[in-house]
Amino acid sequence: xxxxxxxxxxxxxxxxxxxxxxxxxxxxxxxxxxxxxxxxxxxxxxxxxxxxxxxxxxxxxxxxxxxxxxxxxxxxxxxxxxxxxxxxxxxxxxxxxxxxxxxxxxxxxxxxxxxxxxxxxxxxxxxxxxxxxxxx
Numbered sequence: 001x002x003x004x005x006x007x008x009x010x011x012x013x014x015x016x017x018x019x020x021x022x023x024x025x026x027x028x029x030x031x032x033x034x035x036x037x038x039x040x041x042x043x044x045x046x047x048x049x050x051x052x053x054x055x056x057x058x059x060x061x062x063x064x065x066x067x068x069x070x071x072x073x074x075x076x077x078x079x080x081x082x083x084x085x086x087x088x089x090x091x092x093x094x095x096x097x098x099x100x101x102x103x104x105x106x107x108x109x110x111x112x113x114x115x116x117x118x119x120x121x122x123x124x125x126x127x128x129x130x131x132x133x134x135x136x
């Protein structure tokens with residue numbers, strides 16, 4: 001077997017070192033690429049997360065929505081009650097006027113009945129007088 005000289009070993013070590021450096025550089029560039037890709041994805045994730053409502057924000061939105069709904073319902077109920085109250089008051093007013101008109105109509109009806117009774121009485125008297133003259 002032939003002996004390997006020191007220079008050959010040195011040259012072989014340099015070649016292995018060069019291969020290792022090339023592979024190491026390749027691995028480092030791949031890691032750098034992955035790191036950049038990961039950073040970009042993480043930035044997208046943070047941007048998306050910031051656009052989502054937080055738990056406190058969602059709670060606040062829910063509270064405001066419920067309060068708005070309750071306020072709208074109360075407002076509608078007050079409006080309906082106001083209209084109904086006005087109509088009720090108008091009905092009471094109409095009933096009062098109707099009662100007053102009925103009382104007045106009753107009074108007039110009694111007066112008319114009395115006048116008709118007097119007229120009937122006078123007509124009977126007149127007829128009696130006329131019958132008496134006819135008989136004579």
